[in-house]
Amino acid sequence: MESNSAITGTFIVYLIAMMAIGYYAYKRTANSADYFLGGRSLGPWPAAISAGASDMSGWLLLGLPGYAYAAGVESFWLAGGLLLGTWANWMFCAKRLRTYTLEVDNAITIPEYLSRRFEDKSKLLQIISALVILLFFLFYTSSGLVAGGKLFQTVFGMDYQIAVIIGTLCIVSYTLFGGFLAVSWTDLVQGLLMAAALMIVPIAAMEGGFGQLSSDLHAQNPELLTLWSDIKGEPLSAIAIISLAAWGLGYFGQPHILARFNATRSNKDITTARRIAVTWSMLSMAGALMVGMVGLLYVQNNMSGGLADAETIFMVLVNAVFHPVIAGILLAAILAAIMSTADSQLLVSSSALAEDFYKQLVPSATPESLVNIGRFAVIALAVVALLLAMNPDSTVLGLVSYAWAGFGAAFGPALLFSLYWRNMNRNGALAGVLVGGITVVAWKQISGGIFDIYEIVPGFIFASIAIVLVSKLTGAPKASVTKTFDSYENSLETLD
Numbered sequence: 001m002e003s004n005s006a007i008t009g010t011f012i013v014y015l016i017a018m019m020a021i022g023y024y025a026y027k028r029t030a031n032s033a034d035y036f037l038g039g040r041s042l043g044p045w046p047a048a049i050s051a052g053a054s055d056m057s058g059w060l061l062l063g064l065p066g067y068a069y070a071a072g073v074e075s076f077w078l079a080g081g082l083l084l085g086t087w088a089n090w091m092f093c094a095k096r097l098r099t100y101t102l103e104v105d106n107a108i109t110i111p112e113y114l115s116r117r118f119e120d121k122s123k124l125l126q127i128i129s130a131l132v133i134l135l136f137f138l139f140y141t142s143s144g145l146v147a148g149g150k151l152f153q154t155v156f157g158m159d160y161q162i163a164v165i166i167g168t169l170c171i172v173s174y175t176l177f178g179g180f181l182a183v184s185w186t187d188l189v190q191g192l193l194m195a196a197a198l199m200i201v202p203i204a205a206m207e208g209g210f211g212q213l214s215s216d217l218h219a220q221n222p223e224l225l226t227l228w229s230d231i232k233g234e235p236l237s238a239i240a241i242i243s244l245a246a247w248g249l250g251y252f253g254q255p256h257i258l259a260r261f262n263a264t265r266s267n268k269d270i271t272t273a274r275r276i277a278v279t280w281s282m283l284s285m286a287g288a289l290m291v292g293m294v295g296l297l298y299v300q301n302n303m304s305g306g307l308a309d310a311e312t313i314f315m316v317l318v319n320a321v322f323h324p325v326i327a328g329i330l331l332a333a334i335l336a337a338i339m340s341t342a343d344s345q346l347l348v349s350s351s352a353l354a355e356d357f358y359k360q361l362v363p364s365a366t367p368e369s370l371v372n373i374g375r376f377a378v379i380a381l382a383v384v385a386l387l388l389a390m391n392p393d394s395t396v397l398g399l400v401s402y403a404w405a406g407f408g409a410a411f412g413p414a415l416l417f418s419l420y421w422r423n424m425n426r427n428g429a430l431a432g433v434l435v436g437g438i439t440v441v442a443w444k445q446i447s448g449g450i451f452d453i454y455e456i457v458p459g460f461i462f463a464s465i466a467i468v469l470v471s472k473l474t475g476a477p478k479a480s481v482t483k484t485f486d487s488y489e490n491s492l493e494t495l496d
Contacts, residue, residue, distance in 0.1 A: 007155060010328025011335065015170055021186050042184055042260065044269040048276035050184040051260035052086070052284070053191030054344035055251075058147025060194060060288050061334045063396040066311035068292025069299075072217070072224030072231055075292065077244035079285040085248025086281045090274035093252055094261040095492065096419040098270065101262050103488040108262075109348075110255050110411060111356040114433075117418050118426035119481055123360050125430050129411070130356035132437050133255055136406035137349045138385050143399035144171075144342035145389035150396075151334045154315045160392040167335075171342045172382045184263065187344070190333075195280055197318075197333035198287025202294040205317045216297050224293070243454035247401075250408030250456055252416055253436075256344035267492075291317060311396055342385075350377035401454070402444060409436035409459025417467050422485050425478075428471030436463030 042050070068075040101107040104116035111129035118125065148167025152158045158166075206213055217224045223233045230236060251257060264270055295313035298320065299306060307313060318330045354374040359365050365373075414432040417424045436459045443455040476482075 006324035007328035007331060010325060011332055014329075014332040014335065017189075018170075018186050021189070025185060040263050041265050042263045042269075043265060044272035044276060046184050046188045047260050047264045047269065048273040049191035049280060050187035050344075051257050051273075052277050052280045053187040053194060054256050054260070054341050055086075055254065056194070056281075056284060056341070058144055058151075058334060058338040058341070059396050059400045060284055061198065061291075061314050062147050062150065062311040063400060064285065064288040065292040065295065065314050066309075066396075068289045069296050069307075069310045069313045070231075070292075072221075072293060072296075073227050074230055074236065074244075075289055076227060077236075077241055078247055079289055081245035081248035082251075083248075083278070083281055083285060084245075085251040087274070087278050088248070089251035089257065090261075090270070090277055093258070093415065093419065094264070094270045094274065095267050097258060097261050097415065098264060098267060099491050100419060100488050103484060103491060109351050109355050110258060110415070111352060114414065114418065114429055117481070117484075118424075118429055119478055120426045125426060125433070126356050126360065128430065129433055130352040132406070132410045132433060133352045134349055134381075135437075136403040136410075137255075137345045138381070138388060139399050139406075140403035141342050141345045141349070141381070141385035142388035142394070143396050143403070144338045144345070145385055146394045146399065147334070147396045148338045148342075149389065149392065150309070150312060151315065151331065151338070153392075154312050155319075155331055161390055164386060164389050167338065168382055168386050170335075171338070172346070172378060184260070191280065193329075193333045195284045195287070197330045198284050198291060201314065201317055201321070201330060202287060202290035205294050205298060205321045206290075207297075213294065213297070217293060220297065220300060224296070239450070239453045242457060243452075246454050246457045246460075247404065249412060249460050250404040252413075253407040253409065253411030254404070255348045255407065255411065256341070258411075258415070259344070259348060346378045346381055346385075347374075349381045350374040353377040353381075402440075405444075405454065405456035405459060406437055406440045408456045409440045409463055410434075412436070413460055413463040413467055417464070421471075422482055423471060423476060424467060425471045425474060425476070425481070427474040428467040428469075431470040432463045432467040435466040436460065439463070 064075070064079070067078065097113075100117065101113050104113060107113035107116050109130075111126040111133070114120075114129055115123060115126035120126065145164050145168055148171075149160045149164035152163030152166060153160045156163075207216075214225065221231060223229055223231045226233075228236055230240075261270070264273060291314050292310075295307075295317050298317060299313070302320070303316075307316065314334065315331060318327045322330060351374060354370045354377060358373050359370060410433050413436060414429050417432065418429060439459040439462045440455045443451060443458055471477075
């Protein structure tokens, strides 16, 4: 009872602090540009940590440690692919995307950017892109709510469905009022807390140093320490390795991460932000992998019945090793991870509804009305995601992998080609978004042989082919489109 009281008190203090940040951001939010993009005012630290925190989510403290717990060093393929993808996204996409969104009359959302980039007067590209965002973000957001349900269920013994509802109310409250600034500033706090927790927990729970850990894992099962075979000693297939490493491809198409690039206050800040983001990701993922492997030994040595759900291993270690007050702070890192991603996803989804649907139907809409529509959308989308999350058998990693592939394949190739290829046209962009998204949905339904490869791989490849073929077959882009591209290229090194 005393333990739960201490943890509850810590959670309450943490949530009050997040609400206070949300209220402060609310006072700074005057129009839709502020609400959906923070007035492009983020410095390198909030931009970098917010991008990482909104990216990793509860997956970093639940899904990845759970995978390392079950697979050992095999999980390094997944973490390595994600780290490389983080670096590549900041290196090859960040500055160019920020510059081009300014070049096309300060586009706020990714669908709006694509529509203006190719001067799509029909708005079909913008509307279809917004539909893709809404579809896959419902699964992505529900993964965060599942993580919240597991947190409250494990820590407090709370009914899973009630736990999911409480977590949803927490996230919606400060996202609803503070918008992008609230999301980004709270993400900075939450991201630092996540990284600290992931480094502290495995070190505190480890019996001996890293050498002892390696020796103990080897004694437990030598295959846990092999990179080229699974825990049964069977060689990893090329399909398995490619599927794990290919997670890194997804970064180029994640709207909630790309929004941080656009919101950065200058191109010069992006270089600093890239270094911060890559360092944060490296330390956080290394900690998550260590949690899984240290946790495996702890369960084997101390829990005769084993662990029913591998994705709860971080929580098990925290409760076992730390005083309830410290445990409350560290467990709040999970809540931080969940909130930092779910709030970003709700905000991007609401911007798609407000900017990419409502504003197109009602061109005379005022900035104030768009903010109100966006806030209404946050509530509506949260309710749908909540319904999807009500199944207690859902896995965080499973839900994230589907949404991650959908965004990566639908938007990744389209964005990269739009930033680098002068001869891409509107039809090519539309084909890329459609082929990428449809391939992921269709591929997911088939299994066996080549169809066991992670769906982002065929989705990314087919979308890229579609962009090139359709652009070449349907003629050169408008002269005004190529003129804007040339202007954008000239702006890259001078625009701050």
